[in-house]
Amino acid sequence: MTIADNRETTYSTSRKGGLFHDILHDMRKSLRGDVHTVVEIRQELDRLLRKNAKLVDVLKLHHDYMKESLVICLDRDAKDEEKQQHLDRLLQLFEMHAKAEEQTLYKVLIASSEKEPRVEGNLAQDEHELIYQVMDDLRDMHFMSLWTEDVEAKSMMLCELIANHFKKEEAEVFPLATEKINSGQLNDMTSDYISLCDNYLGMSEIRAKGIFL
Numbered sequence: 001m002t003i004a005d006n007r008e009t010t011y012s013t014s015r016k017g018g019l020f021h022d023i024l025h026d027m028r029k030s031l032r033g034d035v036h037t038v039v040e041i042r043q044e045l046d047r048l049l050r051k052n053a054k055l056v057d058v059l060k061l062h063h064d065y066m067k068e069s070l071v072i073c074l075d076r077d078a079k080d081e082e083k084q085q086h087l088d089r090l091l092q093l094f095e096m097h098a099k100a101e102e103q104t105l106y107k108v109l110i111a112s113s114e115k116e117p118r119v120e121g122n123l124a125q126d127e128h129e130l131i132y133q134v135m136d137d138l139r140d141m142h143f144m145s146l147w148t149e150d151v152e153a154k155s156m157m158l159c160e161l162i163a164n165h166f167k168k169e170e171a172e173v174f175p176l177a178t179e180k181i182n183s184g185q186l187n188d189m190t191s192d193y194i195s196l197c198d199n200y201l202g203m204s205e206i207r208a209k210g211i212f213l
């Protein structure tokens with residue numbers, strides 16, 4: 001699979017001058033080369049831990065992996081099967097990333113003694129909840145078996161919500177976290193975030209294989 005960086009995304013939501021065009025343009029600019037498989041992303045977690053990667057860098061890296069699927073799901077020229085596969089990959093990665101982020105970064109922001117981090121942490125958590133609801137709707141629509149226009153519209157809405165959430169986090173929440181949380185605590189959170197990601201991916205791998213413990 002390769003990223004369609006030579007494709008022009010032509011959905012009405014992304015037409016030049018349209019509200020979403022700039023976000024998509026930015027996402028495409030940051031993506032290069034092959035799409036990373038979920039297995040590769042899981043294997044890389046260990047390397048990130050060993051090289052003492054910074055929390056914000058790991059979070060942004062995971063955003064980039066999800067953007068690989070966002071640009072495909074929003075591409076009018078992509079085939080339905082391609083969109084199904086990428087929506088499935090996106091759901092898996094978002095669940096991993098968001099749950100791990102909530103139990104580390106958001107938890108600390110929400111527990112802050114200052115108002116700004118508390119409000120930003122709660123706002124980000126609320127955005128996750130909204131995204132989970134749309135993800136559940138898509139699962140209930142059995143998008144892997146049937147790709148209807150309703151599914152496509154809901155998938156696009158999900159992608160827009162996620163893209164906007166990432167944009168806000170990268171521009172506001174991560175800089176705020178770096179400013180307000182001391183570096184020792186941030187380092188501790190990195191290893192917690194990585195091991196939580198590993199657990200979530202492990203669980204979704206078990207679910208995908210149909211093994212119920």
Ligand SMILES: [Fe+2]
Nearest residue numbers: 098101124169
């Ligand atoms: Fe998030």
